[in-house]
Every structure is written in structure tokens, then in C-alpha cells.
Amino acid sequence: MAAFGPKIKKKPMAEINVVPYIDVMLVLLVVFMVTAPMLMQGVQVDLPQAPSAPIDNKEDEPLIVSVNKSGQYYIELGGEPKQSKPLEQITAMVSKVLGEKPETPVLVWGDRDVSYGVVVGLMTELQNAGAPSVGLVTDPPK
Numbered sequence: 001m002a003a004f005g006p007k008i009k010k011k012p013m014a015e016i017n018v019v020p021y022i023d024v025m026l027v028l029l030v031v032f033m034v035t036a037p038m039l040m041q042g043v044q045v046d047l048p049q050a051p052s053a054p055i056d057n058k059e060d061e062p063l064i065v066s067v068n069k070s071g072q073y074y075i076e077l078g079g080e081p082k083q084s085k086p087l088e089q090i091t092a093m094v095s096k097v098l099g100e101k102p103e104t105p106v107l108v109w110g111d112r113d114v115s116y117g118v119v120v121g122l123m124t125e126l127q128n129a130g131a132p133s134v135g136l137v138t139d140p141p142k
Contacts, residue, residue, distance in 0.1 A: 023122070035072060042080050061102065061104075062105040062106065062107045062135075063075065063098075063104055063105065064137075065077075065090060065094070065107070065108050065109070065112075065122065066108075067122060068099045069111040069113040069114055071115070072084035075090050077097070087125055090125075091125050091126065091128070092129075094129045098129065104134075105133075106126050106133075107136070107137050108122060108123060108126070108134055108137065109137045110136065124138075
């Protein structure tokens with residue numbers, strides 16, 4: 001039997017070219033690898049070494065208050081330049097942050113050469129500012 005009308009040819013299915021997507025993913029990978037080390041918070045201090053367990057990952061980023069070996073205080077809040085601040089100003093800032101987000105963890109980076117009394121005094125002031133608990137950051141022993 002003869003078919004009436006023109007014969008319709010089926011076209012092959014269009015295929016997605018994935019090479020550009022792979023290129024974009026590799027570029028993103030390189031960008032994240034380069035920027036990840038720059039996201040470290042806090043002032044450069046020589047942390048004491050002690051065995052400790054890592055803190056639980058929470059959604060809130062911790063507030064990090066640092067004390068360098070000369071006893072100057074620093075706080076890292078949203079990209080501010082690292083300038084030393086008086087303890088009263090730091091406790092006021094911590095109090096404001098904890099007023100908005102009371103579950104925010106507060107951590108202290110104390111240089112190993114700073115006096116024990118300075119670190120304990122800082123921790124006491126942070127607890128008076130509203131921090132339910134204050135953690136100490138250490139380096140793992142080598």
C-alpha cells in the first residue's frame with residue numbers, strides 16, 4: 001500500500017553539551033579553594049596546645065575575642081579591620097550581639113604568652129555581658 005502525503009523523518013534527540021558546565025564547576029572549585037584559607041577569623045596569636053574535642057557545628061558563627069601577647073583585645077565582627085579595642089567596648093558589642101542571637105557561641109583566642117589572669121578576666125567580663133558559656137580555643141598537640 002502506498003502512503004499518502006510526504007514522509008516525515010524523525011530527528012535525533014538534541015543532546016546537552018556538558019563541557020561548559022564542567023568548566024564553570026572547575027572555576028568555582030578554584031575560587032573556593034583560594035578563598036577558604038582567607039576566611040579565618042581572629043587576630044594571629046600563638047595558641048597553647050592541648051588535646052580537646054571540637055565544638056558542635058551550629059548554624060550561628062561564633063564570636064571570637066582575641067588577646068595577643070601584649071594584652072590587647074580584638075573582636076571579629078563582619079569584616080571590620082582588626083584594631084585593638086578596650087575591654088568595655090568589646091563587652092558592649094558582645095552584649096548587643098547576644099541580645100539579638102542569644103545562642104551565639106563565644107570563644108576566646110588567648111596567646112600562650114599572655115597572663116592567665118588576663119584570660120580569666122576576659123572570660124568573666126564576657127560572661128557578665130551575657131555569654132552563657134565561653135570556650136577557649138587551643139591548637140592540637142603535635
